[in-house]
Amino acid sequence: MNIFVLAEHRNKQLRDTTWEALSAGKKIAADLGSDVTCLVLADAVDEMADKLAKECPKVIAVEDARFATFNSEAFMKALVPILKDRGPFILLMGNSNAIIDLAPGLSVVLDAALATDCFGLEVQDGKPLAVRQVYSYKVNTTVSFKDSERIVITLRAGSFPYALADSESGAVEKIASPLGDEPLKKRFLNYLEAEKGDVDIASADIIVSLGRGIGDEPDMEVFESLADTMGGVLACSRPIVDKSILPKYHQVGTSGIEVKPKVYLALGISGAFQHVGGIKGSPLIVAINKDARAPIFRVAQYGIVGDIYEVVPALEEKIKALKS
Amino acid sequence: MDIIVCMKWTPDTSEADLAIAGGGKDIKKDDLSYDMNDWDRFAIEEAVLIKEKTGGKVTVVTVAPEDAEEMLRESLARGADEAFHIWDEAMEASDGFATARLLAQFIKDRPHDLVLTGTLADDNCSGQTGGMLAAMLGIPVATLASGIEVENGKVKLRRELEGGLYEAIEMDVPCVISVATGLNEPRFVSIRAVRKVASLEIPVLELGDVGLDASQVGSDGSRVETVSMSLPPEGEGAEIIKGKAEEAAARLAEILKEKGGIG
Numbered sequence: 001m002n003i004f005v006l007a008e009h010r011n012k013q014l015r016d017t018t019w020e021a022l023s024a025g026k027k028i029a030a031d032l033g034s035d036v037t038c039l040v041l042a043d044a045v046d047e048m049a050d051k052l053a054k055e056c057p058k059v060i061a062v063e064d065a066r067f068a069t070f071n072s073e074a075f076m077k078a079l080v081p082i083l084k085d086r087g088p089f090i091l092l093m094g095n096s097n098a099i100i101d102l103a104p105g106l107s108v109v110l111d112a113a114l115a116t117d118c119f120g121l122e123v124q125d126g127k128p129l130a131v132r133q134v135y136s137y138k139v140n141t142t143v144s145f146k147d148s149e150r151i152v153i154t155l156r157a158g159s160f161p162y163a164l165a166d167s168e169s170g171a172v173e174k175i176a177s178p179l180g181d182e183p184l185k186k187r188f189l190n191y192l193e194a195e196k197g198d199v200d201i202a203s204a205d206i207i208v209s210l211g212r213g214i215g216d217e218p219d220m221e222v223f224e225s226l227a228d229t230m231g232g233v234l235a236c237s238r239p240i241v242d243k244s245i246l247p248k249y250h251q252v253g254t255s256g257i258e259v260k261p262k263v264y265l266a267l268g269i270s271g272a273f274q275h276v277g278g279i280k281g282s283p284l285i286v287a288i289n290k291d292a293r294a295p296i297f298r299v300a301q302y303g304i305v306g307d308i309y310e311v312v313p314a315l316e317e318k319i320k321a322l323k324s
Numbered sequence: 325m326d327i328i329v330c331m332k333w334t335p336d337t338s339e340a341d342l343a344i345a346g347g348g349k350d351i352k353k354d355d356l357s358y359d360m361n362d363w364d365r366f367a368i369e370e371a372v373l374i375k376e377k378t379g380g381k382v383t384v385v386t387v388a389p390e391d392a393e394e395m396l397r398e399s400l401a402r403g404a405d406e407a408f409h410i411w412d413e414a415m416e417a418s419d420g421f422a423t424a425r426l427l428a429q430f431i432k433d434r435p436h437d438l439v440l441t442g443t444l445a446d447d448n449c450s451g452q453t454g455g456m457l458a459a460m461l462g463i464p465v466a467t468l469a470s471g472i473e474v475e476n477g478k479v480k481l482r483r484e485l486e487g488g489l490y491e492a493i494e495m496d497v498p499c500v501i502s503v504a505t506g507l508n509e510p511r512f513v514s515i516r517a518v519r520k521v522a523s524l525e526i527p528v529l530e531l532g533d534v535g536l537d538a539s540q541v542g543s544d545g546s547r548v549e550t551v552s553m554s555l556p557p558e559g560e561g562a563e564i565i566k567g568k569a570e571e572a573a574a575r576l577a578e579i580l581k582e583k584g585g586i587g
Binding site for chain 2: 186206
């Protein structure tokens with residue numbers, strides 16, 4: 001089985017997801033005894049192809065202005081003719097927000113089996129298995145691809161760390177863009193930045209962060225008061241923004257803001273990976289949650305399993321006492 | 325505009341205590357309550373908002389066991405015009421691909437300018453249905469849509485990228501849009517609205533009605549298969565501070581003070 005890794009880029013730069021997918025690709029290629037090939041489709045492909053060739057023995061590069069952004073329609077149309085005559089394969093990509101648009105449709109048109117957002121890969125009896133999470137990200141599951149000869153796997157960010165080795169001098173095969181002249185039905189217009197607010201949680205040293213567990217009608221005064229006493233700011237996970245309890249610029253996570261405070265106090269946050277991806281830089285993570293199995297306890301250093309509305313007021317009292 | 329909304333009936337696992345079922349390939353579901361997938365609530369709301377602006381018809385459809393009728397009724401109360409319930413025992417254990425195939429079969433012969441889904445479902449966390457459906461129907465797709473505008477037979481939308489960045493995209497119709505949570509504010513459903521739709525008929529479509537056979541659905545029609553499921557070990561990671569709320573809070577306050585968590 002050949003292993004292909006699709007390079008992802010934005011604003012003419014390769015993204016880290018590319019190197020992580022390559023890391024996963026090398027691991028599974030070693031287990032299966034197969035070769036790794038990077039695929040890079042971009043508007044200006046040479047520099048990216050050269051970078052990839054320093055890490056990977058074989059690179060296929062395709063240049064076309066329509067690959068300037070990660071337009072899933074253009075990528076899908078191009079990847080089918082590139083991959084269809086290359087025998088059995090596993091195609092690996094990052095599970096980024098751009099690739100979420102691409103991978104499912106691509107698997108259909110390639111007649112491939114698909115597993116998304118995988119954080120582990122194994123080989124058993126010569127066949128690949130993928131490990132991912134289900135049920136609110138609280139349960140781990142291993143999936144097989146039956147007897148599929150074409151497999152597409154997307155990988156969770158941060159699961160396959162990679163250090164650039166600069167140890168290969170791979171061959172770059174440049175092929176002509178297979179895209180025809182017919183117009184795309186999906187068109188990129190422009191990038192937009194998120195709205196900025198009156199607090200900048202990215203630069204805060206102390207963050208009190210709120211999640212779904214604070215309830216549908218939270219008593220915000222309790223949390224504002226704790227944040228004040230601690231000298232910190234309020235932040236939150238996605239459900240709090242979805243419910244319009246706090247504005248978007250308070251949201252921590254991969255689709256929100258990445259933070260690196262000295263102390264991150266997570267209240268009622270389950271710890272879905274999108275959230276955890278935004279707090280990796282915090283030296284101290286403390287979680288209070290009533291669910292002992294909440295994933296947040298696996299990234300926190302300290303935790304309390306209990307009712308937030310009992311623990312938080314008590315905590316504020318104790319902090320006040322220590323301050324005086 | 326003819327809008328078809330695909331919905332999923334999911335167990336509420338976010339706050340529940342979960343256990344692995346005998347056989348080790350799924351969780352115990354008997355004690356879990358089921359509801360409309362969180363993401364899909366924003367999809368049905370958006371469909372109704374678009375209909376209210378442009379006119380047209382909203383159709384909801386699900387592939388789910390009998391109990392899911394409750395979700396379809398709720399969707400009608402939220403403003404959908406008609407609902408279809410696809411189910412047959414043979415469809416049990418369908419993966420994303422087999423489910424998308426069922427939905428595509430249902431959609432392909434019906435008028436559809438817009439097909440809406442949630443980007444993810446809280447049970448399998450796969451995010452596959454929208455993209456697969458679009459490829460099966462031969463139309464474009466965008467996921468994680470956090471703002472949608474429909475004008476002159478085109479759709480403009482904003483989709484989330486990472487780190488607070490968005491991209492604006494334009495698509496021709498027909499197309500599939502998988503929505504992000506927080507796209508809109510799902511309306512409150514009054515008891516009156518629920519009563520109004522209580523007697524509407526919801527057709528149930530079995531395997532033959534959608535034109536597929538048993539080899540194309542369920543585990544036979546699936547391309548991936550669950551080998552095993554397990555709960556990550558408890559207690560791995562954080563040091564859990566024991567004791568009553570008072571005591572635990574006192575200990576935590578000391579830790580915070582020590583680590584610079586009191587500014």
